[in-house]
Amino acid sequence: MEKLERYEPLVEDFDAFLDACQRPLPSVVRVNTIKATPERATAALDEEGVDWTGREWSDTVLELDTDSPGSTWASYHGWIHGQEEVSAIPAEVLAPEPGERVWDACAAPGSKTTQLAALMDDSGLVVANDNNLGRLSALRFNTERLGVTNAAVTNTDSRNFSLKPFDFDSFDKALVDVPCSCEGTIRKNPTALDDWTMDHVRSVAGVQKGILRRAIQATKEGGTVVYSTCTFAPEENEAVLDHALDVEDCRLVEFDFPLDSRPGVTEFEGEAYDESVRKAKRFYPHHNDTGGFFCAKLEVTG
Numbered sequence: 001m002e003k004l005e006r007y008e009p010l011v012e013d014f015d016a017f018l019d020a021c022q023r024p025l026p027s028v029v030r031v032n033t034i035k036a037t038p039e040r041a042t043a044a045l046d047e048e049g050v051d052w053t054g055r056e057w058s059d060t061v062l063e064l065d066t067d068s069p070g071s072t073w074a075s076y077h078g079w080i081h082g083q084e085e086v087s088a089i090p091a092e093v094l095a096p097e098p099g100e101r102v103w104d105a106c107a108a109p110g111s112k113t114t115q116l117a118a119l120m121d122d123s124g125l126v127v128a129n130d131n132n133l134g135r136l137s138a139l140r141f142n143t144e145r146l147g148v149t150n151a152a153v154t155n156t157d158s159r160n161f162s163l164k165p166f167d168f169d170s171f172d173k174a175l176v177d178v179p180c181s182c183e184g185t186i187r188k189n190p191t192a193l194d195d196w197t198m199d200h201v202r203s204v205a206g207v208q209k210g211i212l213r214r215a216i217q218a219t220k221e222g223g224t225v226v227y228s229t230c231t232f233a234p235e236e237n238e239a240v241l242d243h244a245l246d247v248e249d250c251r252l253v254e255f256d257f258p259l260d261s262r263p264g265v266t267e268f269e270g271e272a273y274d275e276s277v278r279k280a281k282r283f284y285p286h287h288n289d290t291g292g293f294f295c296a297k298l299e300v301t302g
């Protein structure tokens with residue numbers, strides 16, 4: 001936990017934050033509306049004797065009273081998909097419409113790709129890219145199991161992603177759920193911080209900046225880009241947004257989300273960030289009994 005001590009100046013109720021980081025995560029799933037209604041999925045769970053509780057903010061997010069939601073019949077049928085509560089935030093914020101063209105720049109293993117497809121009624125196009133071929137097999141498995149037919153899978157470095165193979169020259173929207181130092185996943189994976197170093201934070205921040213820039217360039221003027229991480233480090237969050245605001249045509253946009261959150265921070269360890277990064281949201285484990293998460297919404301302005 002000492003690696004999280006650097007966030008004490010940012011987090012109110014720091015002791016409660018550290019306590020929450022040491023508790024196991026609730027077992028949460030998303031109902032896959034491509035194959036089932038929430039009523040159908042919950043009836044199947046009832047039949048199987050798996051207790052579930054709904055969430056006020058979404059009728060597709062359920063907490064299950066089992067540690068292995070993937071072993072339920074509902075999961076086997078593709079009616080539910082194990083997905084942490086905060087992981088469902090970015091696709092909801094991007095809010096893709098049926099028929100749109102969406103780029104999922106860091107897509108594997110596909111939790112958010114399949115959620116985007118469901119929000120789009122499995123119409124239009126989701127281009128799901130990841131540079132890790134091994135992780136793309138998990139994405140293919142998930143898209144198939146969940147009945148997604150509107151996704152095209154590509155395997156390249158998103159920093160150099162080319163639109164040449166496509167018959168259009170920009171996306172309507174892009175989701176940028178970047179690789180990160182994963183500090184916010186400590187509840188799911190207690191060893192998540194074992195290999196944490198400041199050097200890794202700095203190097204992954206360079207990759208994040210490149211991917212976010214390419215997503216802004218590949219999205220039409222007026223289009224939306226959502227940037228997310230599962231980490232607390234401002235170097236990977238607000239600093240990445242600050243860089244994009246400097247070098248690309250974009251602005252941050254306010255958004256509402258019905259979970260308790262804190263605004264993005266404008267200063268950390270002597271670095272100052274653009275005031276508008278306050279429009280981003282930080283989700284801390286002790287506020288909603290979730291993992292840690294960061295989410296920002298940008299509009300492409302040029």
Ligand SMILES: C[S@@+](CC[C@H](N)C(=O)[O-])C[C@H]1O[C@@H](n2cnc3c(N)ncnc32)[C@H](O)[C@@H]1O
Pocket residue numbers: 087105106107108109110111112113129130131132135156157158159177178179180207211
């Ligand atoms: C946080 S995970 C994405 C999780 C995924 N969005 C989901 O909801 O299932 C980040 C992903 O970025 C991929 N990645 C890392 N560097 C990349 C790059 N330069 N270009 C494209 N993908 C990259 C990793 O392989 C990893 O699968």
